[in-house]
Amino acid sequence: MNRVTRGTAIVLISQALVGTGLGADPFGGVWFVLPELQLARQEVAVAVFEERVWVLGGQVGGDTPVATETNEVWGQDQSGWNWGPPLPAPRDHLAVAVHDGRLWVLGGYDLVGLPQDTVWSIGSGEVEWLVEASLPQPIAAAGAASVGGRLLLFGGRPDTQATSAAWRYLEDGTGWEPIAPLGVARDHLGTAVLGGKVYALGGRGPTGPTLGTVERYDPVMNSWTPRSDLPTPRSALAAAASGGLVWTAGGELPGIFDEVEVYDPSTDQWESGPAMPTARHGTGMVVLGGALVVPAGSDAPFSSPSAVVEALRPDHLFRDGFEAGDTSFWSPQE
Numbered sequence: 307m308n309r310v311t312r313g314t315a316i317v318l319i320s321q322a323l324v325g326t327g328l329g330a331d332p333f334g335g336v337w338f339v340l341p342e343l344q345l346a347r348q349e350v351a352v353a354v355f356e357e358r359v360w361v362l363g364g365q366v367g368g369d370t371p372v373a374t375e376t377n378e379v380w381g382q383d384q385s386g387w388n389w390g391p392p393l394p395a396p397r398d399h400l401a402v403a404v405h406d407g408r409l410w411v412l413g414g415y416d417l418v419g420l421p422q423d424t425v426w427s428i429g430s431g432e433v434e435w436l437v438e439a440s441l442p443q444p445i446a447a448a449g450a451a452s453v454g455g456r457l458l459l460f461g462g463r464p465d466t467q468a469t470s471a472a473w474r475y476l477e478d479g480t481g482w483e484p485i486a487p488l489g490v491a492r493d494h495l496g497t498a499v500l501g502g503k504v505y506a507l508g509g510r511g512p513t514g515p516t517l518g519t520v521e522r523y524d525p526v527m528n529s530w531t532p533r534s535d536l537p538t539p540r541s542a543l544a545a546a547a548s549g550g551l552v553w554t555a556g557g558e559l560p561g562i563f564d565e566v567e568v569y570d571p572s573t574d575q576w577e578s579g580p581a582m583p584t585a586r587h588g589t590g591m592v593v594l595g596g597a598l599v600v601p602a603g604s605d606a607p608f609s610s611p612s613a614v615v616e617a618l619r620p621d622h623l624f625r626d627g628f629e630a631g632d633t634s635f636w637s638p639q640e
Contacts, residue, residue, distance in 0.1 A: 332551065333568045333577040334621040339614075340599065341386045343378050346611040347371075348604035351402035352544075352590025355409040356430060357381060359594055360390060361601050362411055363397040364611070371611055373398040373417050380615075391433050394426060399494075401450035402590075405457040405475075410438070412459055413445040421446040421464055439481045442473055449497035451504045454525040458485070460506060463493040467512040472523075486528045490519050496545030498552045500571065505552055506530070510541045516559045517541070520569070534574045538565045544591035544600055548620060553579065555600055555618075558587035562607060566618070584614050596620075 343361060348371065350364035358381035365371035373396035378387040393411065400414030408427040416422050421444040426435040441459065448462025459482070460472035470491035473482040488506060495509030495517075504523040511517050518539030521530040540557030547553070552569040556562070566579035582600065589603030601615040 331621045332549070332570075333579050335580050335598075335618045337580060337583050338597075338617050338619065339583070340601075340617050341380065342615060343602055343613040344387050344389070345374070345376060345378065346613040347374065347602045348588040348609070348611040349398040349542075350588065350590060350602045351400045351411055351414075352592050352599075352601060353402045353404055353409060354592045354594050355404055357594070359592055359599055359601065360402075360409065361387075361590075362390075362402060363393055363400050363414065364588075364602060365398045365609075366611055369609060371609055372396070373415060391428060391435065394435050394437070395422075395424070397422065397424075399446040401448045401459060401462070403450040403452045403457060405452035406455075408436075410450070410457065411435075412450050413441055413448055413462065415446045420444070421462075439475070439479060442471075442482050442484075445469070447493040447495075449495050449504075449506055451497055451499050453499050453502060453504050453523075456525065458504060458523070458525075460504075460523070461488055461492045461495050461509065467491070468493040468510055486523075486530055489521050489530050489532060490517065492517055492519075494541040496543040496554055496557075498545040498547045500547035500550070500552055505533070505545070505547075505569075507545050507552070507554060508536050508540050508543050508557065510559070522571075533571075534569070534576060537567055537576050537578070538563060540565070540587075542587035542589075544589050544603075546591040546593055546598055548593050548598060553591065553598055553618075553620070555579075555582055555591055555598075556586045556589060556603065558604075558607060562587055562605065579620075580618065583616055584612070586612060586614070 347364035351362040366374045375393040375396045377390035379390040397414035401412040410427045423441040423444045425438040445462040445464045457475035468491040470488040492509035496507035498505045518535040520533040543557030544555045562585040564582040564585035586603030597617040599617045
């Protein structure tokens with residue numbers, strides 16, 4: 307893959323942002339290379355917190371990677387990735403959400419590959435993680451989301467098989483309560499929040515098959531509703547919501563996918579988006595400055611940690627009537 311410097315990448319993104327007119331393809335876009343991580347890693351959690359991309363934990367190393375407690379953070383005032391406050395213990399396959407003004411990480415595997423019930427959070431300016439109420443059971447490769455003012459955890463793998471169980475964090479912060487289970491047990495799923503509803507996408511089923519099924523959770527009705535299947539069934543995929551659409555990227559089994567597929571809830575239909583420059587699984591997707599950022603992951607089946615960071619500038623930013631948001635993040639730096 308051709309490499310460009312950070313300055314070149316950001317100039318290109320800035321030019322693309324201001325140079326595209328209205329009426330662009332809502333499912334199209336252009337990929338750009340961003341600064342690489344300091345540490346190649348896979349099976350990470352990825353979030354945007356305080357206008358910065360956080361890449362949390364994951365697996366590092368060569369042919370037999372192990373969990374790490376290290377985190378990396380990137381914002382517009384940085385020339386590259388900086389180290390963030392380390393997790394209290396190594397974790398990979400952890401879930402993540404921004405909730406109640408704090409960044410939360412939930413569950414995951416420890417150094418010896420056992421699922422954990424730990425929940426930690428960190429707030430603005432803090433340098434140590436706060437221990438929160440433990441999960442109802444140890445679990446890894448689950449989905450998490452904050453919707454309607456409540457923190458949710460759903461799916462994942464508590465032992466050797468996927469679960470359909472779902473929970474909601476109690477408002478008093480003392481524990482968790484069950485909510486309606488997923489219709490299909492799944493782990494290694496993609497997760498997105500759009501229009502006050504939570505999407506659970508793909509993943510692996512109880513006996514290991516790759517799933518194409520999609521479900522949407524309504525917190526008011528406390529129910530999961532099937533939606534149109536992913537065109538490409540896959541697990542360990544990245545997902546995020548932007549411009550009234552749900553975007554998915556990458557994944558695995560069989561092989562590694564570079565597919566980008568985009569869901570329109572108004573039609574319950576999927577469309578193809580621009581393929582990833584670097585096929586990966588075990589990564590995440592977040593929205594920052596109008597771009598969809600996909601850092602880290604594995605670029606080979608099962609185990610090949612990557613430091614690659616790529617961003618997709620969706621054409622939907624320039625649909626008539628859509629507010630593009632703060633594109634100044636992508637402006638050239640002095």
